[in-house]
Amino acid sequence: MDMDANQIRRLNINHLAEKIGDRGELARRLGYEDTNYLNQLCKGHGSFGDKTARKVEQSLGLKHGWMDHFHYHEYSPRLLAGEVSEQLRDYPELQEPGLETFAELVEEVTELDPEEMREALTYIQYLRARRPRADT
Secondary structure, X not given: OOOOHHHHHHHHHHHHHHHHOOHHHHHHHXXXXXXXXXXXXXXXXXXXXXXXXXXXXXXXXXXXXXHHOOOOXXXXXXXXXXXXXXHHOOOHHHOOOOXXXXXXXXXXXXXXXXXXXXHHHHHHHHHHHHOOOOOO
């Protein structure tokens, strides 16, 4: 199962902030007075709608729809490792025996290459889709 649009866009906005150098500069390029809204987008708070995604693309000269797709070949290992480790928080059964702390898990994940990280994210999403919902 694929990640939803909000998750993909959050990953992409974090990538753009990292690529540009910091959230303050990205906020400035997007026309925001401060980083408050951008911080919310980066942290996954609230909805990252189509209007905002298109604004990001247009402001930065990106192709229409760029924010809606994965760009694994562009992501830094640190960004991918953070995403994989965030996804793994909900799945302690996937954590290898012997990893004593979450920090050790993140350290292990950073040793994966981008293709392995993509596979890990895809597998985690598959498991998430199969997990029974708590509200049913």
